[in-house]
Structure formats: structure tokens, C-alpha cells
Amino acid sequence: MKKTFLSFIFVFILALSAFPKAPPEVRIKAEARVENEIIMLGNIAHIKGNREDVKRIERISLGYAPKIGAVRDISRSRIELSIAAAGYSKTGYTLIAPPQIRISRLGQQLDPERFRESITKAILKRFEKVEVDFVRIDLPLPFDVPLGEVDLKPKFAGVRNFFAPFSVPIEIRVNKRLVQSISVDVEIEGHAEVFVANRDLRLNQRLQESDLRLERVRLEKPLNNYLRDPKDLCGMKLVKELSRGSVLTNDTFVADVVVKTGDLVRIVGRSDKLRIFVNGKAQGSGRIGDRISVKNLQSNTLLQAIVIDEGMVKVLL
Secondary structure (H helix, E strand, O other), rough: OOHHHHHHHHHHHHHHHHHHOOOOEEEEOOOEEEEOOOEEHHHHHHEOOOOHHHHHHEEEEEEOOOOOOOOEEEEEEHHHHHHOOOOOOOOOOOOEEOEEEEEEEEEEOOOOOHHHHHHHHHHHHHHHOOOOEEEEOOOOOOOOEEOEEEEEEEHHHHHHOOOOEEEEEEEEEEEEEEEEEEEEEEEEEEEEEEEEOOOOOOOOEEEEEHHHHEEEOOOOHHHHHHHOOOOHHHOOEOOEEEEEEEEEHHHEEOOOOOOEOOOOEEEEEOOEEEEEEEEEEEOOOEEEOEEEEEEEEOOOOEEEEEEEEEEEEEEOO
């Protein structure tokens, strides 16, 4: 009895294997929407058949999907060629599809407020020591971008003066891939404490800290055009007259020569925590930061030194 049952099972399996497999069926509607950049047949078709055939046909590529807002028409004959290229004969499958299939791209709407947020955050980070007011940000109308994680990156490299109206390009990246770039017009106002003349100052006058005071003003030029640190006053002279209250910008002063050839100078030497002072004589002229030769009047040796203040140079020991 047991042998008879096993024989029956064996014969049944042989019969199933001898029975021809039904060809896979590929059914496509006249319109389809896809998510990804590459159209796979499995994205637009309903496929019936054995598991191996279904997976194989699903992976057949039909090329690039259209951009958001555009459409692409794929002909039935184009799909037949792609299936044939995958190794299927015309009798090896059934295709149920209209002569043309219209493909569009699924997307997500990008909220314009995200542009405001990204621009505001980037500018405030750039000007942490400036009081910034946003006069206007011309936001774009809502539009669609591909599905995925969206990241907006303002690019300020081409902006010369943030305190005059400017345009900033913004890269739109989806899943870290650049998909579009748009330009947004921006206008901001900035206020910061900068040095202004404390009294009327004459041409060629050497600047002293008592000549100036810090005052909060509206910025009209790039921030680095203004004098804000008292340390930057050292060795500077005016190249134009300034009335009381005038703002000091880079075009109003220049570095002056603070050591001239033949001047007696103090030579400062530093070795670890030890500082040594000796008298010397300048063998050249220089502004603060310039390298000149000086003679040590005690040893009559020539040294290379850096000018650090009026009548003072520094050598490294």
C-alpha cells in the first residue's frame, strides 16, 4: 500500500513537470505614475506568472522617468523590444497594453517657507555679532520636487555686499542629489557697534583710541570694511579728514610707517617664558607686521625682526 502511494506521488510530480508553464502576463494601463528616476517595467505593469518570471520582468528597465511636471510616452513596441532583450520570445509572454503609455513622475510639494527658513538660518549664522533685520525675501511659488529627503543649501559665494539688495542661489537636493537650483532676492539691514570719530580728525593724523568711540550704526558695506577692534588702530593714519561722528571704514585709513631707518628701537626677545629687552637701531623702515633688519647696540650684531609697534620690534630666540 505504501509503495503504491509513493508511486502515485512520483507519477503526479512527473505529470506536473511535464505540463507546460503558463506564459507570464504583463498588463499595463494607458497612464502610470512613477517615483524613481529610472522606470522599471514593474513600476508601471501588473505581472502574473511564476515567481522567477515575475521578478525577471519587473527588473526590465525602460529608461529615464520624466522630470516633475513633464510626461513621457512609451510605445507598446518599445516595451516589446525591452522584453525581447531580456530573453523572452513573442510567444513566451502575453502583453496587454495600449499602443502608447503616458508616464508622469510622482513628486512632493515644496513649501516656500522652507526657503525663508534656510536663508534666515544661514544669514544669522554668518552674522552672529550683527543685529540683522530681514526687510524682504521674495519667496517662489509652491512647486513639486521628486520624492525623498529635501535639503536646501543657500550659496553666498557670489554675494559681495549683504547690506545691499542681493540674489542668493539655492540648491535643492533630494536624497543628497542636486535636482534644481533657483535664485531668491533678499534684502536685509544690519546694525553693529563700529568705531566713529570722537572729534574732528585731520588728514594724516595717527589714530589713537581716544580719537574714536564705539557706536551702533546701520551697516552699508561688508562687515570687514569697518573698524571694530581697538587692536586694529595701532599704526594707522587717516587718508581723509573726518568730522565728528563719521564712521571709520577701510577707505579712510592706512597702515603708517612706525619705524624708520636710523630710529632707535626697543628689541624684544622671547624664549619660552623669558622676555629680553635690548636697545637697537633700525636698518630699514617698516609698518606693523613688516620684517626689517635691526642692529643690537650691545653686541653690534644684525638681527631680523618684526615691527610690532611704534619704536618696537620683536625677534625670535
